[in-house]
Amino acid sequence: MSPDRAPGPARTPYEIANAVGEEVRVLNHRTAPGVGAFPDPTSVHDVVTALHAILFHLPQALAQAAGELAAIPAGQIKVALPDGEGDTPAARQARVSEELERAAETLEIARAHVAAASAFTSGLDRTVLIVDDDPLDDLVAAFHD
Numbered sequence: 001m002s003p004d005r006a007p008g009p010a011r012t013p014y015e016i017a018n019a020v021g022e023e024v025r026v027l028n029h030r031t032a033p034g035v036g037a038f039p040d041p042t043s044v045h046d047v048v049t050a051l052h053a054i055l056f057h058l059p060q061a062l063a064q065a066a067g068e069l070a071a072i073p074a075g076q077i078k079v080a081l082p083d084g085e086g087d088t089p090a091a092r093q094a095r096v097s098e099e100l101e102r103a104a105e106t107l108e109i110a111r112a113h114v115a116a117a118s119a120f121t122s123g124l125d126r127t128v129l130i131v132d133d134d135p136l137d138d139l140v141a142a143f144h145d
Helices: 013-030 041-071 089-122 135-144
Strands: none
Touching: 013 041, 041 089
């Protein structure tokens, strides 16, 4: 069950979005070159498929944020640092909606590419077993026998 459907205080949209960002940062560290996070193609497929799910849902979150901002009456918004005479709350609301729509379109393209990668990785398997060739292991095992 999602934590936001469980009893207790619900997290704010900011808290949820911030947590997603932090988790992606952690993922980046765990999958850095040399860490060995992907011992086989299946582990790559699993992560790519999970990232596809994130990209699938992000456009909706962006559209909902833009929609909520657009629903606030412009008279209730003040532009803190105006950039010229035409920089009104309504103009800013429209610009935010345009930019988030463009971002959602770009995410759709990225999602399609990640979906293709997920499909291609689903057909991969490791053909060579990982073998530990450390001779020290044999020496230690012989010593303990």
